[in-house]
Amino acid sequence: MKAVIVPSFGGAEVLRVVDRPEPRPGPGQALIRVEAAGVGYVDVMARDGHYQPLSEPGFVPGTEAAGTVVAVGEGVEEHWIGRRVFALADSGAYAEYVVADARGLVRLPESVSAADAVALGVNALVAALGLKRAAVEEGERVLVRGAGGGIGLMAAQLAARSGGTVTAITSSPERGERLRDLGVAHVHDRTAGEDGSADTYDVIVDPVAGPDLGRYIEMLRPNGRYVLCGAAGGAPEAAALGSLLTTYHSSPTLVAFSLRSVAPEAAGAAAASLFAQAAAGALRPVIDEQIPLTEARRAHERLESTPVFGKLVLTPHP
Numbered sequence: 001m002k003a004v005i006v007p008s009f010g011g012a013e014v015l016r017v018v019d020r021p022e023p024r025p026g027p028g029q030a031l032i033r034v035e036a037a038g039v040g041y042v043d044v045m046a047r048d049g050h051y052q053p054l055s056e057p058g059f060v061p062g063t064e065a066a067g068t069v070v071a072v073g074e075g076v077e078e079h080w081i082g083r084r085v086f087a088l089a090d091s092g093a094y095a096e097y098v099v100a101d102a103r104g105l106v107r108l109p110e111s112v113s114a115a116d117a118v119a120l121g122v123n124a125l126v127a128a129l130g131l132k133r134a135a136v137e138e139g140e141r142v143l144v145r146g147a148g149g150g151i152g153l154m155a156a157q158l159a160a161r162s163g164g165t166v167t168a169i170t171s172s173p174e175r176g177e178r179l180r181d182l183g184v185a186h187v188h189d190r191t192a193g194e195d196g197s198a199d200t201y202d203v204i205v206d207p208v209a210g211p212d213l214g215r216y217i218e219m220l221r222p223n224g225r226y227v228l229c230g231a232a233g234g235a236p237e238a239a240a241l242g243s244l245l246t247t248y249h250s251s252p253t254l255v256a257f258s259l260r261s262v263a264p265e266a267a268g269a270a271a272a273s274l275f276a277q278a279a280a281g282a283l284r285p286v287i288d289e290q291i292p293l294t295e296a297r298r299a300h301e302r303l304e305s306t307p308v309f310g311k312l313v314l315t316p317h318p
C-alpha cells in the first residue's frame with residue numbers, strides 16, 4: 001500500500017510517500033481501507049518530534065481515519081466487515097490502510113461522508129467533551145478563542161446549539177462572517193486589537209492558551225468555567241494560573257481537557273452522537289480542502305503557513 005512516513009524529524013519536507021505492506025489487524029483491532037484521513041496540528045507536532053507518544057521517527061502519522069472495515073482481528077465481531085466507520089488510531093492514518101482499536105469504531109450514518117467524518121473527528125470530540133465539562137446553560141455567554149480553527153469551529157457551533165450566546169475571537173472579517181453563518185452572535189478580530197475584554201463570560205473555550213491565558217481567565221463571570229483544550233498560541237506562563245487566585249472569590253473553574261484521557265468506548269459513543277447531529281443538519285462539518293495522500297507535504301505546508309478554515313482532509317483513494 002501507499003503510506004506517508006516521517007523518516008526523520010523535521011519540517012514538511014521530511015514527509016515521504018513509500019510502498020509498504022498493509023498492516024494486519026491484531027487481537028481487538030480492525031483493518032480499515034482509508035477513504036479520508038484528518039490532518040491536525042498534532043501531526044505537525046509528531047513530524048517535528050514534539051509529540052511524546054511518537055518519540056522515534058519512522059512512523060506513519062495520522063490519528064483519525066474514516067473508511068470501510070476490510071478485516072478484523074481475534075475477538076472482534078465479523079459484522080464490522082464491510083461497514084463504513086470512523087476510527088481514532090495511535091498513528092498510521094496517512095495510508096491506504098490503517099489498523100485501529102475496534103472498541104472505538106463508530107458506524108457512519110448514510111449521509112455523513114468519510115471526509116465529513118474526519119472534518120468532525122477529533123475537533124468535534126474535543127469541543128463536545130470539553131464543553132460537556134462546562135455544562136453550558138440556555139442564555140449563558142460563551143467566548144471561543146481560535147474560533148476559526150478546527151476545535152474552535154466546532155466549539156462555536158456546539159455552544160450555540162446548547163443555547164449559549166457565542167462570542168468568537170478570530171483573525172479576519174471574512175472568518176468572522178463565516179462564523180456568524182455557523183451561529184456565532186458576536187465576532188472580534190484579534191488582528192484589529194479586539195480581544196473580547198469589553199464583556200465577561202460564563203464559559204470560555206480556549207484552544208489557544210499562550211501569553212494571554214491569565215487575562216482571559218480574568219474575563220470569567222462569577223461561577224464561570226474555563227475549558228483549556230490546546231495551545232495554538234504557545235505554552236502559557238505558569239504565572240497565568242495566578243489569575244485563578246486573583247478571581248478566587250468568584251469561584252472560577254479551570255478544566256484542562258485532553259481527548260487522550262477518554263476511553264475508546266466513550267470517545268466512540270460521543271462521536272456517534274456528533275455524527276447523528278451532523279446527519280440531522282444540527283452540526284456542520286467544515287472542510288477547507290481535500291488533498292490526495294501523495295501530497296501530504298503540501299497539506300502540512302498549508303497548515304503551517306496559511307490560515308485554513310476547517311479541516312484539511314487527505315484522500316488515499318481519490
Ligand SMILES: NC(=O)c1ccc[n+]([C@@H]2O[C@H](COP(=O)([O-])OP(=O)(O)OC[C@H]3O[C@@H](n4cnc5c(N)ncnc54)[C@H](OP(=O)(O)O)[C@@H]3O)[C@@H](O)[C@H]2O)c1
Binds near residue numbers: 042126151210232
Ligand atoms: N485537547 C485535545 O485533546 C486536543 C486534540 C487535538 C488538538 N489539540 C490542540 O488544540 C490546539 C488547537 O488545535 P486546532 O486543530 O483547533 O488548531 P488550528 O486549526 O490551527 O486552530 C487554532 C486557531 O487558533 C487561532 N490562533 C493561532 N495562533 C494564535 C495566536 N498566536 N494567538 C491567538 N490565536 C491564535 C487561529 O484562529 P483564528 O484565525 O480564528 O484566530 C487558529 O486557526 C493545538 O494546540 C492542538 O495541539 C488538543
